[in-house]
Amino acid sequence: MSDASQFRFLPQFLGLTVIYEMSVFDFKSKTVWGNTLHFNVLRGKVLVLMNVASKWGRTKRTYEFLKTLRRNEKVVVILFPSAEFKGQEFLEDKDIATFLDEKFGINPKEMPNLVVLERSNIRKDPTNPIWQYLKTNSDKDPHLKTRWNFSTTFIVTGDDHITRLDDV
Numbered sequence: 777m778s779d780a781s782q783f784r785f786l787p788q789f790l791g792l793t794v795i796y797e798m799s800v801f802d803f804k805s806k807t808v809w810g811n812t813l814h815f816n817v818l819r820g821k822v823l824v825l826m827n828v829a830s831k832w833g834r835t836k837r838t839y840e841f842l843k844t845l846r847r848n849e850k851v852v853v854i855l856f857p858s859a860e861f862k863g864q865e866f867l868e869d870k871d872i873a874t875f876l877d878e879k880f881g882i883n884p885k886e887m888p889n890l891v892v893l894e895r896s897n898i899r900k901d902p903t904n905p906i907w908q909y910l911k912t913n914s915d916k917d918p919h920l921k922t923r924w925n926f927s928t929t930f931i932v933t934g935d936d937h938i939t940r941l942d943d944v
Contacts, residue, residue, distance in 0.1 A: 829864035829925035914940035
């Protein structure tokens with residue numbers, strides 16, 4: 777982690793500049809339901825982060841599997857909807873939220889540890905900054921592209937170790 781963009785510079789104190797390494801737990805993001813997820817409240821949990829789309833042929837099977845993960849209180853599933861793969865995601869966050877609630881019962885009240893972030897890009901600019909951070913800091917080549925819906929998963933442990941899984 778030598779890239780300077782991964783460090784947050786704090787104000788000078790007594791003539792000293794203090795820096796610390798960023799963590800995935802420093803981020804926050806809006807969800808499709810309009811609330812804000814502060815990643816710092818997830819410290820100590822295992823995060824499963826994946827790119828998703830609502831209109832893909834395997835969406836139902838994959839969401840049903842992801843719902844089983846949320847039964848473990850130490851695991852939080854965080855999903856990144858993207859329409860970069862043949863437009864297989866709704867254009868509006870409210871439509872994604874409605875689809876998830878009506879088809880799978882996924883909503884913050886019923887499943888607080890299955891979170892769907894607002895729709896964003898994961899391959900092209902502007903890339904979601906959390907996704908970019910995960911790519912840059914995982915155990916794989918940061919230049920690897922996400923090939924398709926549901927094809928890239930990051931596992932983040934409570935100590936901020938990031939493992940990337942592709943095409944699983």
